[in-house]
Amino acid sequence: MLLNVSYTDKNITKKIDEAVGKPFPLKERFAMGGIGSPKLYITEASVEIHNLLILDNNLNTCNIELRPKGIIVRFRSLLETFGLVIPYYKLNLYKGEMAIHSIFMDHHFIKVRSDSMAVQKFFRKLLDHRADNLPTNIEDL
Numbered sequence: 676m677l678l679n680v681s682y683t684d685k686n687i688t689k690k691i692d693e694a695v696g697k698p699f700p701l702k703e704r705f706a707m708g709g710i711g712s713p714k715l716y717i718t719e720a721s722v723e724i725h726n727l728l729i730l731d732n733n734l735n736t737c738n739i740e741l742r743p744k745g746i747i748v749r750f751r752s753l754l755e756t757f758g759l760v761i762p763y764y765k766l767n768l769y770k771g772e773m774a775i776h777s778i779f780m781d782h783h784f785i786k787v788r789s790d791s792m793a794v795q796k797f798f799r800k801l802l803d804h805r806a807d808n809l810p811t812n813i814e815d816l
Contacts, residue, residue, distance in 0.1 A: 677723060677783060680749065680758040694760050695745030707804075712739040712797045715787040717750065718775060724759070724783060727752040737785065739778075739797070741804055748778060748785060759783055763805050768798070 676694065678687055704710050717735040720728060728735045730752050737750035745762040759780065767779040774790040776798055789795050 676760050678758050678760060679755055681754075681756045691747065691758070691760050694762050695747060696743035698740075698742065707741070708800070710741040712801075713791070713793045714738060715789075715794065717785055717787055719784075719786040721782060721784045724750075724757075724785060727757060737787065739801070741801065744808060746801065750785075759785070763809050766805065768802065768805075770798075 676690070678690070680687060680691075699707070699710055715737050717728065717737055719725075720735075728750065733751070735750070737748050740747045740749065745760065746766065748759040748761065750757055750759075761778070761780040765780045767777075769777040769779070770789075771777055771786075774788055775786055776789045776794075777784060777786045787794075789798060
């Protein structure tokens with residue numbers, strides 16, 4: 676779900692917390708080595724996100740926040756901050772072309788450059804955390 680998260684709104688906060696869980700406590704953040712990604716440069720995006728990104732002439736960047744049951748991909752357009760809230764069961768990650776990671780959810784997608792070791796290390800942490808917290812499939816029983 677794509678939401679405008681620029682302003683504190685109880686209804687939006689409740690939707691986000693229901694979808695991906697409340698933010699990690701400070702102690703867990705330190706134990707995990709941080710829950711945020713480095714600055715990610717967007718190379719391509721779905722139509723709805725692309726239409727927001729082309730409204731200004733700034734560099735198209737985003738960052739990812741880990742939550743207990745999913746992730747939030749945040750990016751800015753004009754003076755607003757938007758968040759793509761993705762539960763783990765809807766998250767699809769692909770390593771396509773060289774140094775490009777793709778993040779898919781339903782009809783939304785964002786492709787980011789992963790040309791530094793810090794970005795690649797974060798995606799490894801994301802995949803590991805997702806594997807630990809993904810709901811159990813019926814085939815696994």
